[in-house]
Amino acid sequence: MFSLYKYKNQRAARFLLLLLTAAIFLCGFHVDTLTAYATLEELEAEAEARKALPIQSNEIENWPVGPQISAQSAILMDANTGVILYSKNIHERLYPASTTKIMTCLLAMEQGNLDDKVEFSHDAVFSVPVGGSNMGMDVGQSITLEECLYGILVGSANEVANAVGEYISGSIDDFVALMNKRAEEIGCKDTHFMNTNGLQDSDHYTSAYDLALISSYFFQNEMLCKIGNTARCHFEPTSTQPDDFYLNNKHKLINGEIPYDGILGGKTGYTDEARQTLVTCAEQNGMRLICVVFKEESPAQFTDTKELLDYGFHNFQVMNISENEDRYNIEATGFLQIGDDIFGSSKPILSIDKDSYVIVPNVISFSDLDSEIDYSISDENRVAQIRYSYHDMYVGSAYLDLITESGATYEFDTNMTSTDVSVEKVEAEPDIEPTPEKDTIFINVKKVLITVLVLAAVLIFLFVLRALIANRKTAKRRNNRVKRKQRRRSYVRSDFDDFDF
Secondary structure (H helix, E strand, O other), X not given: OHHHHOOOHHHHHHHHHHHHHHHHHHHOHHHHHHHHHHXXXXXXXXXXXXXXOOOHHHHOOOOOOOOOOOOOEEEEEEOOOOOEEEXXXXXXXXXXXXXXXXXXXXXXXXXXXXXXXXXXXXXXXXXOOOOOOOOOOOOOOEEEHHHHXXXXXXXXXXXXXXXXXXXXXXXXXXXXXHHHHHHHHHOOOOOEOOOOOOOOOOOOEEOHHHHHHHHHHHOOOHHHHHHHOOOEEEEOOXXXXXXXXXXXXXXXXXXXXXXXXXXXXXXXXEEOOOEEEEEXXXXXXXXXXXXXXXXXXXXXXXXXXXXXXXXXXHHEEEEEHHHHOOOEEEEEOOOOOOOOOOOOOOOOOEEEOOOOEEEEEOOOOHHHOEEEEEOOOOOOXXXXXXXXXXXXXXXXXXXXXXXXXXXXXXXXXXXXXXXXXXXXXXXXXXOOOOOOOOOOOOOOHHHHXXXXXXXXXXXXXXXXXXXXXXXXXXXXXXXXXXXXXXHHHHHHHHHHOOOXX
C-alpha cells in the first residue's frame, strides 16, 4: 500500500486507475455499504460454524484437549521432529495467500546470494494488482537480495517476490516450477503453486500440514528467522533505489501488538477467497513449534495462534530418548570391532542419538509409548531407527548410530548391515515397575575379551595337564629302568660272592 502514496512519473497509469476506482466507489457507496454489512454478518456466521468442525487430535485417548477455534484448518507442529500436537483438517486443500512467500524466501536463501543485486523487470512490477501489497519498486530499479527478503517478509511485497523468482530462475514461470519441485522434495502431497506471491488462483493451493513442513525448513535458517521476525525495517536511498521509506510488519505477535515470548518469526496472508492466513513459529521449553491457521477472520488468526501456542507449551513435554530408553538390548551376532584400543578405550559400536527426543503429553510417561524398529535406513552411519507413538500418534524417533570415530592404534572394519545386529525388545514383568538403567543399548567389547581369556585359560590348563601326565609316565618308566639296573647289579654281586679271589 505504500506505493499508492508515492507519486512517480512511471505510476501515472496507476494513479488514473485509482481515481476511476474512487469515483465508482463514491457513486455506489450506499449500496456497497449495505452489501458489506450483510457480508460481514455472513462471515461471522461462517466463522462461528467453523468452531464446530471436528478436531482430530482431540479424538486421541489421554491427549490434551485442544481449543475450539474458528479456523477452517489448523496445525501445531514441532519444527524439529515433525510431531503434530494439534490437528484440525490439516490435509484440506486451501488457498494460502501471502504465506506462499515462505517458499519463495526459502528458495531464495537456498539458491541465492544475499549481496547480489536483484533488478525489477516490467513483468515483475506490472503483473501484480495495483491495490495489492507492494513496496513501490519501479522498472529498472534494483536492491540486494537481502533487502528483497525484508521487503517480502516484512512488507509482503508482491512485485519483490516476482523479481526474486526471476533472479533465481530467469523467469517467473520457471521459478514457480522450482517451487513445486521443492515442495515435492519436502514431502508435500496437497500443494500446487501458480505464482510467487499467493495472489488468488484456483489452482494455487496447499494444506496446513504441507505449509508446516515447508516452514520447518524455513525456520531452521537463522537469517530467515531474523528477517521474518523483524517488526519494522528502514529502506534508505541508493544509486539504484532513490526512495527513503519504512515497512511495518502486520503480524501482531511480531510487532508487539500481542506480546508473546519466544517468537521466531512468521508470515501473514490475505485474499478475499483465502480470508486470513497466518504462519507463526515460537520456541519455549525446548520445543520449537510452528502454528498454521487457514481461513480465519481478523483478528482471530492472531488470538487463535496465541491460544494454540499456549496449548502446546503448557500441555506437552520433551523427553530425551537415550536417557529414558530401557526396553531394548542390542547385541552383535559376531565379534564386531571398532577402531579403538580395545584394551583401554573401547566404546559401544552402536548408540542412540543423544539429541533425539519425543514430545508427549505431560500426563504420560515414556513407558506408555509404543515403539517399532525400522531397518530400511539408507544412511551408511545409521543402522536402524526406533519410531515412537502414543495411540498411533507419532511422537518422535531416534537413530541407532554406528560409531566410526577412532583415535587409537588399531583399525578394524566397521562396515555393518542390519543383519549384523540383533535388537531384542525387553518386555517388563507384569506388576513390576522396571528400574531405569543408563546405557542399556550396547555392544559389549568386554564380553569378547572375557571369552578370549577364558578360552586361553582352558587351553593353557589342558596343555599343563597333558604335560604333567606325560612327565609322570616318563618318570615312572625312568624309575622302572633304575630298578631293573639295580636288580642286575645285585645279581652280579651275588654271583661273585661264591668265588674266593
